[in-house]
Amino acid sequence: MNIKQAAEMFDLTVDTLRYYERVGVIPPVHRNENGYRDYTTSDLNWIYLVKNLRNAGLSVESLIEFATLAQFRETQNVEEAQKQVLRDQLKELNEKLAEMNRVRDLLVYKIETYDEHIAKFKTGEMNSENVEKLWERKSD
Amino acid sequence: MNIKQAAEMFDLTVDTLRYYERVGVIPPVHRNENGYRDYTTSDLNWIYLVKNLRNAGLSVESLIEFATLAQFRETQNVEEAQKQVLRDQLKELNEKLAEMNRVRDLLVYKIETYDEHIAKFKTGEMNSENVEKLWERKSD
DNA sequence: TCTTTCCTTGGAGTTTACTCCAATGTTTAT
DNA sequence: ATAAACATTGGAGTAAACTCCAAGGAAAGA
Numbered sequence: 001m002n003i004k005q006a007a008e009m010f011d012l013t014v015d016t017l018r019y020y021e022r023v024g025v026i027p028p029v030h031r032n033e034n035g036y037r038d039y040t041t042s043d044l045n046w047i048y049l050v051k052n053l054r055n056a057g058l059s060v061e062s063l064i065e066f067a068t069l070a071q072f073r074e075t076q077n078v079e080e081a082q083k084q085v086l087r088d089q090l091k092e093l094n095e096k097l098a099e100m101n102r103v104r105d106l107l108v109y110k111i112e113t114y115d116e117h118i119a120k121f122k123t124g125e126m127n128s129e130n131v132e133k134l135w136e137r138k139s140d
Numbered sequence: 141m142n143i144k145q146a147a148e149m150f151d152l153t154v155d156t157l158r159y160y161e162r163v164g165v166i167p168p169v170h171r172n173e174n175g176y177r178d179y180t181t182s183d184l185n186w187i188y189l190v191k192n193l194r195n196a197g198l199s200v201e202s203l204i205e206f207a208t209l210a211q212f213r214e215t216q217n218v219e220e221a222q223k224q225v226l227r228d229q230l231k232e233l234n235e236k237l238a239e240m241n242r243v244r245d246l247l248v249y250k251i252e253t254y255d256e257h258i259a260k261f262k263t264g265e266m267n268s269e270n271v272e273k274l275w276e277r278k279s280d
Numbered sequence: 281t282c283t284t285t286c287c288t289t290g291g292a293g294t295t296t297a298c299t300c301c302a303a304t305g306t307t308t309a310t
Numbered sequence: 311a312t313a314a315a316c317a318t319t320g321g322a323g324t325a326a327a328c329t330c331c332a333a334g335g336a337a338a339g340a
Contacts, residue, residue, distance in 0.1 A: 002286080002287080003286095003287075004285095004286075004287090013328085013329075014287090015328075015329055015330075016327090016328065016329080018288090018289095019327075019328060019329085023327090031288095034287075034288085034335080034336060034337090035287080035288060035289095035335090035336095036286090036287055036288075036336085037287085037288090049246070049250065052242075052243045052246055053243065053247070054327095055239055055243060056239065056240045056243035056244070057197060057240070059326080059327090060326075060327065060328090061326085079254065082254075083251055083254055086247060086250060086251045087251060089247065090244065090247045090248065090251065093240060093243065093244050093247065094244065096240065097237065097240055097241065097244065099195055099196065100196045100197070100233060100236065100237055100240070101237065102192075103192045103193060103195060103196035103233065104196070104230065104233050104234065104237065106189070106192055107193075107226060107229065107230045107233065108230065110189065110226055111223055111226045111227060111230065114219065114222075114223055142316080142317080143316095143317075144316075144317090153298085153299075154317090155298075155299055155300075156297090156298065156299080158318090158319095159297080159298060159299085163297095171318095174305080174306065174307090174317075174318085175305090175317080175318060175319095176306085176316090176317055176318075177317085177318090194297095199296080199297090200296075200297060200298090201296085
């Protein structure tokens with residue numbers, strides 16, 4: 001499968017796919033005689049996992065760590081090392097989930113109470129002067 | 141309370157606090173006779189909420205939308221409009237949570253099965269050539 | 281064959297969210 | 311009174327993660 005098809009498959013751009021390969025988020029993809037990338041099922045599986053982990057908020061850097069780990073550890077236990085990285089990322093993810101659940105509860109509380117500190121804006125202390133660039137509509 | 145104390149209270153820098161005010165994430169803070177900011181409890185409550193929502197992954201842009209909404213709607217129902225924005229952010233948050241839960245399940249599955257596409261790295265297809273900048277250790 | 285559409289690379293540009301700096305003024309400590 | 315430690319602003323710089331571009335080669339359709 002060529003790069004365009006692979007990109008479409010995961011709703012990524014070809015640039016992103018090349019970028020991921022360049023920085024080491026996904027392993028080097030095999031090329032045909034003209035140097036064109038030819039994505040295998042294995043490659044597509046990688047991309048699928050990477051896309052999911054990125055969506056979940058994991059950094060490109062930690063995905064690179066996962067992807068390159070095997071090369072830089074002089075260990076017999078590459079598989080175990082890699083599984084450990086996945087476990088680390090799972091732990092990260094679980095922590096993020098816990099934090100987000102906490103914030104959701106806070107938000108629910110704020111909506112229910114709509115308390116004084118939210119009502120501050122009613123006093124007109126907020127104005128367009130205060131807004132640097134977004135919603136550029138000064139005095140219309 | 142001065143800006144340094146406020147920053148310390150939430151483990152933010154004074155620059156970040158000024159930045160938030162400048163772009164409209166928090167309302168303008170009252171100044172004393174010399175133009176120094178003096179944070180009220182209301183301001184601190186704002187900062188607390190903002191910090192939490194940022195931690196949960198909401199963008200600065202959407203926080204600005206929340207903060208400035210009241211000014212740009214010629215509505216009597218400012219409170220209702222603001223509550224609606226909070227509800228929208230809650231919805232966003234819930235969607236993110238659902239997605240992250242899904243990814244967590246995927247990760248658990250990958251760890252359990254450690255399947256073929258992860259094992260690809262064992263073949264040595266990954267090398268330092270592939271790693272652009274991180275872990276800069278080309279043949280040491 | 282020619283035009284369109286793909287592919288390659290290296291490198292430059294963009295966006296988001298800060299983060300730092302210079303120049304300058306104020307408050308606090310010695 | 312003078313130094314240290316605060317404060318202010320406008321604007322420049324930075325890191326992460328793309329995103330775009332130029333120059334050129336390859337493949338597929340009319």
